[in-house]
Amino acid sequence: MSKVAELLGCGYPIIQGAMGNICNPELVAAVSEADGFGLLATAFVSEPEMVRTQIHETKKLTRKPFGANLQVMSQHTPKIAEILAEEGIRVVTVSGGSPKALIPFLHERAITVLVVVPTVSVAVKAEALGADAIIAEGSESGGIQGFNGVSTMVLVPAVVDAVKVPVIAAGGIGDSRGYKAALDLGASGVQIGTRFIATLECIAHLNYKNTLLEYEDTGTCLVNVGPFQIRALRTPLAAKMVNEGETPEFSFGGNSIDASWIQGDLDAGILPAGEVTGLIHDIPSVKEVIEEMVK
Ligand SMILES: Cc1cc2nc3c(=O)[nH]c(=O)nc-3n(C[C@H](O)[C@H](O)[C@H](O)COP(=O)(O)O)c2cc1C
Known part of the structure; x- marks a missing residue:
């Protein structure tokens, strides 16, 4: 079993990336049921308790593990982190800023923390702060980007060389060719967003x-x-x-x-x-x- 699949408790090292309100419980559960790892997004909820409801709905659809994303920029993140811990979520991805305050809080509650990074220097900092794995997200990916993006093809092997924790590749992966290429670049798993929007289970219009x-x-x-x-x-x-x-x-x-x-x-x-x-x-x-x- 791959070390990332072991870390996440799923069959394949394939994470469904957080995607705002279109990470509906049906999508998250379908990914986990197919032996990948589903993730609920929390960035755009207007009220933290909505996350608890989404967790309950997802649990009705699968008994397999799934996780959640915390966006550092969201004002609700501290409260949502508490809700994730109360609801027994065991794996959290952190994106959109420094994980410094969140990592100790999550680790004290035995939650595995994967940090999403856009560059090698941010990856090195995240590892030093205690990240259990790094998600190296290339600039071809959908969603939020900084202004100094690096493509997945360059970012992933560079991050693999720079850190000791497992690296998960994100950005531009849509089929078996991209999946295999990511593993060949040294990644121990992948995170996929856009491909999962164009699926039957995704609530996107x-x-x-x-x-x-x-x-x-x-x-x-x-x-x-x-x-x-x-x-x-x-x-x-x-x-x-x-x-x-x-x-x-x-x-x-x-x-x-x-x-x-x-x-x-x-x-x-x-x-x-x-x-x-x-x-x-x-x-x-x-x-x-x-x-x-x-x-
Ligand atoms: C519609 C959409 C919303 C997203 N929202 C988030 C988010 O809330 N938090 C986050 O960490 N990443 C977010 N992302 C990034 C994805 O989780 C994932 O890392 C990215 O889509 C991977 O690249 P790909 O689109 O090429 O597969 C979003 C991506 C999309 C397409």
Whole structure:
């Protein structure tokens, strides 16, 4: 068994990345049921207790282990960390900032901590702070990006050389070729986001999924939303924001997430996705995605 699968308590070292409100319990449970590792996202909840409800709903659908993501930037993170511990979550990924305050809190509660990093220097710091594993996320990945991105192909082996803890590759992995390539780069597992949006179990609206199917390798862009950027599908709204250099308030976060990601109004907000959109041509079940990957 791979050391990451052992750490997570699952069959394959395949983590379903946190993805805001579209990490619905059905998706998370389907990933864990298929012997991967499902993750609930907590970054965009308007109220911490919503996370407890999501955990309960996921537990109704699977008895296999699943975890959760904590976004350092969210004001609710300290309270959500307490809820995760109370609910018996054993593995947490930390992203979006320094894990310094969270690692001791989580370790005291016997929770394994995986830290998401965009560069080698941040990986080294996270290991020094006690991270149990590093998720090296390349700049081709969907979602939040810094301004000094490094591609997965370079980042993963560089992080593998720089730290002793297991490294999990994220960004650009969509099928068995990407999975094997990540392991060849020295990763002990993978974290996958975008590919899992285009699955039957994901709650994302069909307009979101169909756009993923339609857009090819150049179908994403980096939208500047102030302190960070978002890699998103190059929809007319995202293209306008890039061209005009302006970020309308409504376009990311808050109500725009439900309206665009789940209700399918593509003028209501941008749709985060990675460059791997160029490899996605169907909407299979989660089980089919994972079985193809490990075949
Ligand atoms: C719609 C969407 C939302 C995301 N939200 C989060 C999040 O809340 N927390 C986080 O750590 N990563 C988030 N990510 C990143 C994913 O967890 C994952 O690391 C990334 O998608 C991997 O790259 P890929 O999209 O090329 O598979 C998000 C990605 C997407 C596409």
